[in-house]
Amino acid sequence: MFVELNNLLNTTPDRAEQGKLTLLCDAKTDGSFLVHHFLSFYLKANCKVCFVALFQSFSHYNIVGQKLGVNLTVARERGQLVFLEGLKSAVDVFFQTQEEPHPLQFLREANAGNLKPLFEFVREALKPVDSGEARWTYPVLLVDDLSVLLSLGMGAVAVLDFIHYCRATVCWELKGNMVILVHDSGDVEDEENDILLNGVSHQSHLILRAEGLATGFCRDVHGQLRILWRRPSQPTAQRDQSLTYQYKIQDKSVSFFAKGMSPAVL
Amino acid sequence: VTLSEGARAGIGRELGMLDSLLSLGGLVLLRDSVEWEGRSLLKALVKKSALCGEQVHILGCEVSEEEFREGFDSDINNRLVYHDFFRDPLNWSKTEEALPGGPLGALRAICKRTDPGPVTIALDSLSWLLLHLPCTTLCQALHAVSHQDACPGDSSPVGKVSVLGLLHEELHGPGPVGALSSLAQTEVTLGGTKGQASAHILCRRPRQRPTDQTQWFSILPDFSLDLQEGPSVESQPYSDPHIPPVDPTTHLTFNLHLSKKEREAKDSLILPFQFSSEKQQALLRPRPGQATSHIFYEPDAYDDLDQEDPDDDLDI
Numbered sequence: 340m341f342v343e344l345n346n347l348l349n350t351t352p353d354r355a356e357q358g359k360l361t362l363l364c365d366a367k368t369d370g371s372f373l374v375h376h377f378l379s380f381y382l383k384a385n386c387k388v389c390f391v392a393l394f395q396s397f398s399h400y401n402i403v404g405q406k407l408g409v410n411l412t413v414a415r416e417r418g419q420l421v422f423l424e425g426l427k428s429a430v431d432v433f434f435q436t437q438e439e440p441h442p443l444q445f446l447r448e449a450n451a452g453n454l455k456p457l458f459e460f461v462r463e464a465l466k467p468v469d470s471g472e473a474r475w476t477y478p479v480l481l482v483d484d485l486s487v488l489l490s491l492g493m494g495a496v497a498v499l500d501f502i503h504y505c506r507a508t509v510c511w512e513l514k515g516n517m518v519i520l521v522h523d524s525g526d527v528e529d530e531e532n533d534i535l536l537n538g539v540s541h542q543s544h545l546i547l548r549a550e551g552l553a554t555g556f557c558r559d560v561h562g563q564l565r566i567l568w569r570r571p572s573q574p575t576a577q578r579d580q581s582l583t584y585q586y587k588i589q590d591k592s593v594s595f596f597a598k599g600m601s602p603a604v605l
Numbered sequence: 606v607t608l609s610e611g612a613r614a615g616i617g618r619e620l621g622m623l624d625s626l627l628s629l630g631g632l633v634l635l636r637d638s639v640e641w642e643g644r645s646l647l648k649a650l651v652k653k654s655a656l657c658g659e660q661v662h663i664l665g666c667e668v669s670e671e672e673f674r675e676g677f678d679s680d681i682n683n684r685l686v687y688h689d690f691f692r693d694p695l696n697w698s699k700t701e702e703a704l705p706g707g708p709l710g711a712l713r714a715i716c717k718r719t720d721p722g723p724v725t726i727a728l729d730s731l732s733w734l735l736l737h738l739p740c741t742t743l744c745q746a747l748h749a750v751s752h753q754d755a756c757p758g759d760s761s762p763v764g765k766v767s768v769l770g771l772l773h774e775e776l777h778g779p780g781p782v783g784a785l786s787s788l789a790q791t792e793v794t795l796g797g798t799k800g801q802a803s804a805h806i807l808c809r810r811p812r813q814r815p816t817d818q819t820q821w822f823s824i825l826p827d828f829s830l831d832l833q834e835g836p837s838v839e840s841q842p843y844s845d846p847h848i849p850p851v852d853p854t855t856h857l858t859f860n861l862h863l864s865k866k867e868r869e870a871k872d873s874l875i876l877p878f879q880f881s882s883e884k885q886q887a888l889l890r891p892r893p894g895q896a897t898s899h900i901f902y903e904p905d906a907y908d909d910l911d912q913e914d915p916d917d918d919l920d921i
Contacts, residue, residue, distance in 0.1 A: 455697050496736050500695060507692055511669045530778075537775040540639040541732075542667070569642060581640075 340380040340407060341372075341593045347566065347584065348545075352384035357477050358510045359517075362543040364536060366523040367551035368562045372588055374483045375400070377518045379407040382414055386515070387475035389464040391457070393425035393487040406591045419475060421464040425487070445493060454493065454501035462508050465515065478515035480505055485539070486522040486532060495534040502539055523548075544570050552585075559603035560585050564595070627654055627725065629810065630765040631751045631790030634731070636774045636782075641795040641802060644668070645824040647727060647771050652677060652828045654725040654767070655684040661725045662715050664708050666690040666733040673729065676828050694737075708734055709746050716750050716766065723764040726750070731770035731785065732777065740781045747788055797821075801833070 345351055363373045371394075378400065381388050392400060401411040414420035423442060432441050441447075442460035465478035488498050502519065509515045521536050540546055546567040552560060568580040584595045596602070626633055627650060637643030655661050661684055665673055670687045677685070688711045693700070706713070715726060728734065734743055751768050772785065774794075786792055794805045802824075807817045821833040854861050863871065875881060 453695070453697075458697065499736070503694070504697060507669070511672075511691075534776055537639060537773065538736075541642075541773050541776075546639075567640070569639070570644075 340383060341376050343595045344373075344376055344593065345380070347582070347595060352380055355380075355384060355516070357514045357516060359544040360506055360510055360539075360542055361516065361518045361545045361547065362539050363518065363520040363547050363549070364523050365520075365549040366525050368549055370520065370522075370547075370549035371395075371483070372593055373547055373549065374481070374518070374520055375403045375407060376593075378481060379404055379409045381479045381481070381516070381518075382409045382411075382419065385419075385476050386479045387419060387421075387465060387477075388414075388479045388481060389421045389423075389461055390481045390483075391423045391425070391461070392483050394483045396426055397422060397424050423460065446491065453497050454488070458501055458504045458508075461505055465509060465513060467513070478509055478513050480509045480515070480517045482517075482519045484520035484522060485535065486524075489531055489535060495531040495538070498535055499538040502542065506542060519543075544568070549586075559587060560601050561588050562586060563598070626650065626791055626793070626806070627657075627767050627769075629790050629808070630767050632747055632768045632770060632785075632788055633791045633793065634785060634789040635769060635771045636792065636794045637771065638774055638795065641797055643771050643793075643795050644729065645828065646793070646795065646804070646822075646830075647729060647769060648673070648676065649824050649828045649830045650769055651685070651725070651727050652681055653830070655681045659723045659725050659767075660684065660686070661727065662686045662688065663727045663729060664688050664690060664711060664734075665729050666694060666708065667730050676826070678827075690733075694733075709738065709742070712746055712750060721764050723767070725767045725769065728768065728770040730773065732773040735772075735777055735781055735785075740784060744784050744788060747785075751788070751790075 340352070350356070361377070363370055363377075365371075365373075378388070378390065382404075390400075397411065404411050411420060411422070415422055425443065428441070429443055429446055432443050432446050440456040440459075442457045444456040445454060461480055465480065467478075485498060485502075488501075489495065502517075505517060509517050519539060521539055522532070523536055524532055526532075546565075546569065548565040548567070550563045550565065552563060562585070564584050564586055566582045566584075571580075583598060585598055585601060586593050586595045587601065594602075633650075635643045635647055637646075651661055651663070663673060663685060665687055669691050670689055673687065674682050674685065688708075690708055690711075694708075712726065715724065718724070747768065747770075750766060770785070770789075772782070774782065790809055792807045794807075795802065796805065797803045801821055803819055803821045805817065805819045807815060809815045823831045823833060825831050875883075
């Protein structure tokens with residue numbers, strides 16, 4: 340996890356809020372560093388994590404995770420991490436006989452209406468186990484990323500329903516957290532992605548938006564991060580809840596600074 | 606329009622249009638966006654209805670019952686009837702708990718009620734209904750609900766029905782939003798600047814010109830409405846009267862100003878491609894004393910002085 344980002348969000352693994360949905364979105368840049376941050380953050384917070392990883396392979400997340408101080412293989416063996424490797428299990432749908440529906444069952448069906456099997460996989464993975472002692476603090480669902488489901492043929496409303504059901508189960512029933520990544524293509528023609536992004540935005544408590552710089556690629560400033568807090572439990576008189584920072588990604592950390600204050604420029 | 610309604614509307618006009626939204630009845634559309642959310646305003650209007658003694662029904666599709674009831678004190682909560690479509694709206698758990706008929710069935714059931722008092726129905730949210738139901742079905746149901754008290758030939762007097770619908774503007778195209786907008790008696794669009802929220806209220810009274818007004822407001826922690834004059838001056842960081850504006854051209858190494866003579870010369874300059882009368886005369890009159898131009902050519906040692914024109918063989 341990136342300590343500077345924790346400071347900006349005013350949170351630490353010990354005292355993170357529960358029952359919150361965080362939306363990560365990226366426009367004209369790669370926002371996956373935020374996914375790695377939250378994955379290592381919640382593993383360090385001793386949470387039970389269900390990671391629906393549709394974009395990269397397990398070894399990719401493992402390599403980056405080791406740079407950030409978490410070992411995904413060990414976490415998976417301990418039962419702390421339930422990892423759905425989309426790239427590998429998508430093939431299993433076709434080449435293995437399954438008794439119960441596979442989480443990615445919609446790939447097989449011509450007119451898959453909904454993502455109910457995927458939701459049931461998540462619910463099964465995160466349901467509290469009656470083992471007597473509470474091993475993990477609270478459950479967390481991480482999805483990387485949701486736009487892949489649109490590319491695979493699901494409609495935006497079906498994906499929004501999946502997020503709704505996950506929110507009802509993970510955030511409300513189990514008092515856990517959710518972190519979802521959605522790409523913002525910025526393409527005017529992609530209405531389904533816009534509906535998905537806006538629909539999840541309306542449901543989220545915190546939106547982290549990584550944007551490329553308007554002026555193009557820069558060696559010392561990789562992008563801009565906009566932080567928007569929404570849906571406070573009590574309405575506040577002042578609505579000043581949006582911050583913007585610029586960042587530079589290094590090998591094992593990300594440094595944040597105010598706009599125009601990059602150390603390379605000063 | 607009964608006497609009490611007219612009096613209520615008159616008092617409402619003094620308080621501001623935001624306070625009197627509910628006195629008109631019909632469909633009130635609350636249009637919000639990601640940056641300016643509308644659920645707190647919806648809750649504030651629900652609280653106002655409950656305090657007026659009306660029966661309030663909430664079709665909750667987007668947030669849990671606990672989250673919606675949070676912030677209300679117990680006497681308001683006792684007046685709210687929450688129809689839960691959050692936990693399992695599509696009946697994925699296949700239990701018998703699902704409310705029959707879905708949200709529209711619940712809506713119709715509320716309207717078939719027997720007691721004649723005024724009722725407020727809050728739809729949280731209209732966007733969820735619009736994404737899951739055909740637009741025409743939803744519009745027909747809303748029309749039937751909000752125009753119920755105008756139905757003739759009904760033996761039992763039915764009270765006024767107000768429907769508050771929360772609509773997330775970015776999720777829908779102009780067609781469905783336009784259809785809902787034409788059904789609505791009042792439209793409230795949320796916006797704001799720099800930490801201060803505003804509501805643009807468009808009101809369509811029957812047989813009157815539509816009126817609109819922008820009202821700055823904030824919602825207090827107990828969900829009561831606090832109407833305000835406008836964004837406060839201190840919150841604008843640019844207009845600080847103590848620091849004089851800095852002239853950026855003072856310390857430059859090059860000169861950006863023109864002296865009087867330079868400015869006169871600049872103004873009297875004729876642009877090369879501007880066709881003025883002097884230029885026209887110059888072109889028409891042959892220039893006397895213009896010597897024919899000469900070309901002086903010193904050939905190099907290795908120059909090819911072939912007099913033959915290489916283009917001679919071109920048949921043009």
